[in-house]
Amino acid sequence: MAKVDIWMPIYISDYLRDTEELSGSEHGAYLLLLMHYWVNRGEIGCDVDRLARVCRSDVQTCSFILGYYFSLENGNYRNKRADAEMIKAENRREASSENGKKGGRPSINNLEKTYSFPVGIPRENLDHNLQESSSSSSSPINIISKKVFKKPTIEEIKAYCDERKNSIDPHRFFDHYESTGWKVGKNPMKDWQAAIRTWEKNAFDKPSDGRKIIIEKPVYRTCPKCSGIINNFGFCKDCGYELPI
Numbered sequence: 001m002a003k004v005d006i007w008m009p010i011y012i013s014d015y016l017r018d019t020e021e022l023s024g025s026e027h028g029a030y031l032l033l034l035m036h037y038w039v040n041r042g043e044i045g046c047d048v049d050r051l052a053r054v055c056r057s058d059v060q061t062c063s064f065i066l067g068y069y070f071s072l073e074n075g076n077y078r079n080k081r082a083d084a085e086m087i088k089a090e091n092r093r094e095a096s097s098e099n100g101k102k103g104g105r106p107s108i109n110n111l112e113k114t115y116s117f118p119v120g121i122p123r124e125n126l127d128h129n130l131q132e133s134s135s136s137s138s139s140p141i142n143i144i145s146k147k148v149f150k151k152p153t154i155e156e157i158k159a160y161c162d163e164r165k166n167s168i169d170p171h172r173f174f175d176h177y178e179s180t181g182w183k184v185g186k187n188p189m190k191d192w193q194a195a196i197r198t199w200e201k202n203a204f205d206k207p208s209d210g211r212k213i214i215i216e217k218p219v220y221r222t223c224p225k226c227s228g229i230i231n232n233f234g235f236c237k238d239c240g241y242e243l244p245i
Contacts, residue, residue: 008038009085018069029057030065037082046075151182152192160193166200167231173199 019027032055037044044051052062070077152160158170173196182189189195221230221243228238235242 008035009089025057026061026065029055029061030069032056033062033065033070034079034082037077037079038086042076042078042083042086044077046072046077051077149182149188149190149192157192157196160196164196164200165229166196167229167237168196168199169231169237 019030022030033044033051036051036054044054048059048063048066051066052059055062055065057065066072066077070079072078152174154170154174157174161168161170161173177183177189177192177195182192184195222228223230223236223239223241225241226236226239228236228241230236230241230243
């Protein structure tokens, strides 16, 4: 394996979870063994006496750490999680080198090209048992996409109002924000459905004479003509029937 990064990643929460029963001296031995493993590209051999001197510990403590967190394969103690992190570090180094040859790395928004990170949910998770865990853990990158506002149609607004069975007039709502350029005050609208819920909460449904009626809770009545919903002003929003005063 080519030269890896000069730093070794340590994911604190995972490390503490996997080493919660270790004593202080055992923590020190484990960390020193991991560092020795990292700088030697995973080739540390199987001489426990030598490794005990490397981790500044006695043979018994060193043997316990090696048996608990490493596995002996072909005459060499291996830590699978550390191996995975070294591969990722090498991929980052190679990606940075290639980007440098091209005149700089791509946009920070393109993580797949910049760091060779797969975008999306990994198909399999690393096993977090004591045999295969180490101080490092590969956590997926959460890419949060910014929601782009899409102006609704009158049909979408009407369908949402019908779904909520509120008394908001879809046409009045549409015309109001169409005239403002789909802004709330001075700010661009982010969620038209939330705006409808706000209108519903504040009973911001004005009759034609400009009066503003505010009620604590919407009152729903059934139209005797079409069985639709009578709004708070005595009109059926489906057939236009008006309740007698």
